[in-house]
Amino acid sequence: MESYDEDLNENPFFHMLQTEHTELFQKATVEGWIICVPCEGSVPKYALTVEDFFSHILIPSDELPESHFRTLNDRDVRICNRVVTVEENDISRPLTTHILFEETYYTDDLLKYKVLCLEHPLERHSDFGPVSSNSSVVISLQTLRDCIDLLWTESRGRDVLEKIDQLIRDFLSCNNNLEFEPLQVQKDLVGSLYTICLQNALRDSRLRERTSTNKHLLENVKLAVETYMLHTVYKKVIKGVTACTAHDDANLNKIIRNLSDIQLRDLGVRQDLYDTVPWAKQELARIDGYSTVLGKVGCLKRMLGAITKQHPSKNSPDLFVGNVIAADDLLPMIVFLVIKTGLPNWIAHLTFMKQFHFSNPSKCQVDEYSFLITSLEAAIEHINSGLFLGSSIPEAQIVYEEKYDKYKKADEEQQSVSAEPSGIEYLFEQIKLGNESEVKGILDRSIGSNSMRERESSTKKNDIILKLCHPLCSCDKCESIISKSLCNTTPTINSCDDRGFTALHVACMFGRPTMVDLLLKYGSNVNACDYSGSTPVHYAAAKGYQNALLLLVHAGAHIDIADNEGNTPLHLACNNGHEGCVKAIIYFAEHVGLKLNINCANSQGNTALHNAARWGYEGIVHLLLENGARPGAENKRHITPLDYAHNIHITRLLMRAIKTMPPSGLMPGSSNGIVTNLTSKSKELHVAASSKKTLDFSDSVKPRKVSGASLQKGSKTKKVFYGVLPETTQGMRNVEKLLKAIAAGDTRLACYYMGLDANDEAASQKAAQPEQQHEKCHPLCTCEKCQPENDVNSDENGTDEEHSHHILDVNVCDGEGFTPLHVAAMHGRLDLTRLLIDAGALVDVRTRTKAATPLHFACQNQRLQVVQLLLRRSADPDIQDWHGNTALHYACYVGNIRLVETLLQLASPRLDLKNASGKSAVQEAEEKMALTIVKLLRGGKHFVVNGDESKDY
Structure with a gap:
C-alpha cells in the first residue's frame, strides 16, 4: 500500500474529539487506550455523534492486548497485518479498513497515547468514498446557524x-393562547x-x-x-413556560437574593478554580439570550x-485542552455561579431545556x-433545599467566631495577659448567639462609674508592665501584650x-428580636449608620426579620432613610x-401618618416596584401598586418595571395599573407615549424573556478568518478567509436572491442588495425606493402596480433607513x-467582479464545503477575462482546494x-x-492529451520548485 502523509492536527475528526469531547x-489518554482517526475526507458532512467517537476508542484485551480490542460501544475489534476488522452480527460482511500510519503523542503531563490513522471509519455509512473524490468538511451542529445550513445544503434549496x-405560521395562528395553557398541553402541542x-x-x-441509510x-x-x-x-413558548414556573x-x-x-x-x-469565575459567569449569564435548547446547552x-x-494547546493553537474536574x-x-449570575427565571430555562428537547430519542x-x-x-435543587445559609457579612469583613476561636487556642502566656476576648467582639458574638x-x-458593667474604670485600668497597667521585658521594650511579644490589653x-x-x-446592627443582622x-x-441609637450608610432597619428589612423591624420602627427608626447606594x-x-x-x-x-415615598428611586433610578417586578414577587407587586407605585417609572437606563417583568402574571398586574392610571400619575420625564403604546398592545403581553435580543447567530455572524496549513506537505502556511454568514433566516433568503441576481x-439588483452604486443614477434612485419588496414584480420594477402611491414622500416614510438595515455585506455567503465574488467569477460577470473587488470583496475567499476560491471557479468555467482581473488584483494561484x-x-x-498562458x-x-490524487498540473494535461499545454509547461522556461530555481523540464 502507498504511504499516506497527513497532519493529524488538521484532521477534523481528531480536532472534534479533542475540543467537543x-x-x-x-x-x-489517561487510560492508555488507542484512538482511531479516519483520514481526512472519509467522514461525511454533519455525520458525527458521540457514538462515532465511542466506536473509535479501542480498549486492549487483557489476554491479547496487541491484537484484540473492544470499543467503548462494546464491539469486538481485531488488528492483524495493519488491517482493522470490526466483528458484526453478519459474519460474512465484516467491516475492515487499513491502517495508513500510526503516531505516538504526549500530553502536557507527559502521558503517552497512540493514534491510528485509518483509511475509513469503523462505522458503515452510505456516502463514504475515497479521499480524493469525496473530501468534505466535518461540521457538528453547535449553533442555530449550523442547523439552518444543514437543512439548506442537504436538501439543496430553501423549500x-x-x-x-x-x-x-399555521400553528401560531391556531394557538393564539398557547402561553395560557398548562405546561403539559404546551409541550404536547409544540411536540406535535x-x-x-x-x-x-x-x-x-x-x-x-440520504437519511434512510445514514442514521x-x-x-x-x-x-x-x-x-x-x-x-x-x-x-410564545417561553411566555407559557415562565407563566407555569x-x-x-x-x-x-x-x-x-438572600444568599447574595x-x-x-x-x-x-477549590481555590485553584477561583480565577475561572469571571469567564464562567459571563458564559452562563448568556443563557437567557438563546432561544433553543441547543443554544442554552x-x-x-x-x-x-x-x-x-x-x-489553546502548545502544539496547536486551534486545539483546546483542559483539566479534568470531579x-x-x-x-x-x-x-455559586447560579447565585451570582442574577438571572430571574432559572426554573423556566431549566424546564424549557428538559421538556422541549424532542429530538432526543431516549430520555434515559x-x-x-x-x-x-x-x-x-442539581445545583438549583441544592439551592432550593435550604441546606446551607449564605455568609452573613461580606468576605472582606471579619467573622467574629473565627476571632473568638483564636482566643480559645491562645497559649498560656497570652491567656495570662488577656484571659477574655476583646470586649466589642465578645459582645457581638454573644448577641449573635442570643445569650x-x-x-x-x-452592658451593666459598661454603666459603672468612671472612677472604678480608672482604678481597674491603673491596676491592669501595672500588671502589664510586670509582664514586659522592660517598660520601654518594643519586641513582638511585648507589642502583642500591649495591643491586646488596649x-x-x-x-x-x-x-x-x-x-x-x-x-x-448585629442583632438585626442575625434576627434576634429579644436582643x-x-x-x-x-438606649441604643436606632438610626445609627455603618460605613455603608445602612441603619439597623436596612438589615432587618434585607434579611426579612419582621419582628425586629417592627421593634425598630416603633422605637422611632426612620423607614425612608437611604444608604450610600440610595436604597x-x-x-x-x-x-x-x-x-x-x-x-x-x-x-x-x-397607621402613624408618615408620608412614605413609595416611588423613591435609588442611585440607579430603580424603585421598589422595579425590584419586585424583576424577581417575580407577584404579591409584593400587587401590594405596591395598591399603595401608589407607578408602573411607568423609568430608571436611569429608561427601563420600566414592565420591562423587567418576566412572567405574564406580573405583566397583567402592571398593564392593568397602567390602563387605570391617569397621565398625571407618571414619573416626571415619562412620556404619554409609553402609556399609549402599552395599552394599544395589551393583547400581546410583554415578558422580558421573550423580548430579549437573541444571541443565536452571534457566534457565526463575523467573517471567519482561520489560519491553517495546506493539504499537501511542503506547502507554506496561508491565511484562510471565509464569507460572512447572514444573521437571520430572512438574511439567508436575501443572500440567495443576491446570488441569483449576480448569476443572471x-x-x-445586485447593487441594490449590497447598497453599492451601479454607476447609474436613475437606477440607484429607483433601487432605494421600494418599500415592500416582497409585493413587487421585481425589487426595481416601476410598473403602475409596483409604483408607490406617494413617491415624493418615500424618504419621509423612512424607506431608505429601513433598506439600510437589510444591506448585505460584500463578503456575505450562503450556507455552502x-x-x-464566487458567483460572479463562475458566470464570468466581469463588471460585477470589478465592482465587488473595488467594494472590498476578498479575492481569495473560500467556500466552506470545497475551500475553493473565485479563481478556481473562473478557471473551471474558462472565464478568461475574470481570471486576468483576479490575477491583477493579487489573487493567489497556488491555493489548493479540498481536492x-x-x-x-x-x-x-x-x-x-489561453488560461494556462495567462x-x-x-x-x-x-x-x-499535487492534488489529492497525487497528480501535478502537467500530469492532468497529459491525461487529457492536451499536448500543447504539456509542451508549454515543459518548455524552456524556469519555474520555481520548492523555493529553488530548477533546470528546464
Whole structure:
C-alpha cells in the first residue's frame, strides 16, 4: 500500500474529539487506550455523534492486548497485518479498513497515547468514498446557524425551510393562547408541531434518500428541525413556560437574593478554580439570550469549559485542552455561579431545556446534553433545599467566631495577659448567639462609674508592665501584650467596630428580636449608620426579620432613610422578596401618618416596584401598586418595571395599573407615549424573556478568518478567509436572491442588495425606493402596480433607513460559503467582479464545503477575462482546494491553453503542487492529451520548485 502523509492536527475528526469531547479524550489518554482517526475526507458532512467517537476508542484485551480490542460501544475489534476488522452480527460482511500510519503523542503531563490513522471509519455509512473524490468538511451542529445550513445544503434549496415556516405560521395562528395553557398541553402541542415539521422535511427526496441509510445524518436532521422550529416559536413558548414556573422561580429568587453575600469559601470551592469565575459567569449569564435548547446547552458547555480551564494547546493553537474536574468539585462551583449570575427565571430555562428537547430519542440516554442539564438541575435543587445559609457579612469583613476561636487556642502566656476576648467582639458574638444574660451583664458593667474604670485600668497597667521585658521594650511579644490589653475595654451600648456596626446592627443582622428589645431598653441609637450608610432597619428589612423591624420602627427608626447606594429599607425588602417586611413598612407608615415615598428611586433610578417586578414577587407587586407605585417609572437606563417583568402574571398586574392610571400619575420625564403604546398592545403581553435580543447567530455572524496549513506537505502556511454568514433566516433568503441576481447578470439588483452604486443614477434612485419588496414584480420594477402611491414622500416614510438595515455585506455567503465574488467569477460577470473587488470583496475567499476560491471557479468555467482581473488584483494561484487542486490544475483539466498562458504570465504558479490524487498540473494535461499545454509547461522556461530555481523540464 502507498504511504499516506497527513497532519493529524488538521484532521477534523481528531480536532472534534479533542475540543467537543474533551472528557472522553482525556479519559482515553489517561487510560492508555488507542484512538482511531479516519483520514481526512472519509467522514461525511454533519455525520458525527458521540457514538462515532465511542466506536473509535479501542480498549486492549487483557489476554491479547496487541491484537484484540473492544470499543467503548462494546464491539469486538481485531488488528492483524495493519488491517482493522470490526466483528458484526453478519459474519460474512465484516467491516475492515487499513491502517495508513500510526503516531505516538504526549500530553502536557507527559502521558503517552497512540493514534491510528485509518483509511475509513469503523462505522458503515452510505456516502463514504475515497479521499480524493469525496473530501468534505466535518461540521457538528453547535449553533442555530449550523442547523439552518444543514437543512439548506442537504436538501439543496430553501423549500424545506419555507414549508416549515408555513407550518409554524399555521400553528401560531391556531394557538393564539398557547402561553395560557398548562405546561403539559404546551409541550404536547409544540411536540406535535415538531413531528409535523420533521415529516415534511423528510418528504424532501434528497433528505429522505440520504437519511434512510445514514442514521447519524437522520439524528442531526432531527436536531436541526427542532432547533429551527424552537427558534421561531420561542417567544410564545417561553411566555407559557415562565407563566407555569412563576411561583417556583419567585421562591428560588427569594433564596438566591438572600444568599447574595455568599462567597466561594462558604461553598467549599477549590481555590485553584477561583480565577475561572469571571469567564464562567459571563458564559452562563448568556443563557437567557438563546432561544433553543441547543443554544442554552451550548452556554452550559462553554461554562464547563471555563471551569475546566480549557486553553489553546502548545502544539496547536486551534486545539483546546483542559483539566479534568470531579462532579463533587463541579457542583459547588455551579451553585455559586447560579447565585451570582442574577438571572430571574432559572426554573423556566431549566424546564424549557428538559421538556422541549424532542429530538432526543431516549430520555434515559446518558449523553453530553443530559449531563449538562442534570448538573444545572442539581445545583438549583441544592439551592432550593435550604441546606446551607449564605455568609452573613461580606468576605472582606471579619467573622467574629473565627476571632473568638483564636482566643480559645491562645497559649498560656497570652491567656495570662488577656484571659477574655476583646470586649466589642465578645459582645457581638454573644448577641449573635442570643445569650441575653451575658449581653446584659456586659452592658451593666459598661454603666459603672468612671472612677472604678480608672482604678481597674491603673491596676491592669501595672500588671502589664510586670509582664514586659522592660517598660520601654518594643519586641513582638511585648507589642502583642500591649495591643491586646488596649482592646480589652468594656464596650458601651453605642460602641462600633471598624465597619461602623453597633450592637443593634448585629442583632438585626442575625434576627434576634429579644436582643433588639434589650438593646433598645439600654438606649441604643436606632438610626445609627455603618460605613455603608445602612441603619439597623436596612438589615432587618434585607434579611426579612419582621419582628425586629417592627421593634425598630416603633422605637422611632426612620423607614425612608437611604444608604450610600440610595436604597431604602423598602427597596431591600422588595429586592429580597420579604413580603411581611414590605407590609410592615407600608402599614406602619399608614397607621402613624408618615408620608412614605413609595416611588423613591435609588442611585440607579430603580424603585421598589422595579425590584419586585424583576424577581417575580407577584404579591409584593400587587401590594405596591395598591399603595401608589407607578408602573411607568423609568430608571436611569429608561427601563420600566414592565420591562423587567418576566412572567405574564406580573405583566397583567402592571398593564392593568397602567390602563387605570391617569397621565398625571407618571414619573416626571415619562412620556404619554409609553402609556399609549402599552395599552394599544395589551393583547400581546410583554415578558422580558421573550423580548430579549437573541444571541443565536452571534457566534457565526463575523467573517471567519482561520489560519491553517495546506493539504499537501511542503506547502507554506496561508491565511484562510471565509464569507460572512447572514444573521437571520430572512438574511439567508436575501443572500440567495443576491446570488441569483449576480448569476443572471442583473447588476442593478445586485447593487441594490449590497447598497453599492451601479454607476447609474436613475437606477440607484429607483433601487432605494421600494418599500415592500416582497409585493413587487421585481425589487426595481416601476410598473403602475409596483409604483408607490406617494413617491415624493418615500424618504419621509423612512424607506431608505429601513433598506439600510437589510444591506448585505460584500463578503456575505450562503450556507455552502459561496460569496458574490464566487458567483460572479463562475458566470464570468466581469463588471460585477470589478465592482465587488473595488467594494472590498476578498479575492481569495473560500467556500466552506470545497475551500475553493473565485479563481478556481473562473478557471473551471474558462472565464478568461475574470481570471486576468483576479490575477491583477493579487489573487493567489497556488491555493489548493479540498481536492488539492490549484487554478492551474483546473486550467489544464479543461484544456484551455489561453488560461494556462495567462496564469504563467501574470502569476508564475508553482508546477510541483499535487492534488489529492497525487497528480501535478502537467500530469492532468497529459491525461487529457492536451499536448500543447504539456509542451508549454515543459518548455524552456524556469519555474520555481520548492523555493529553488530548477533546470528546464
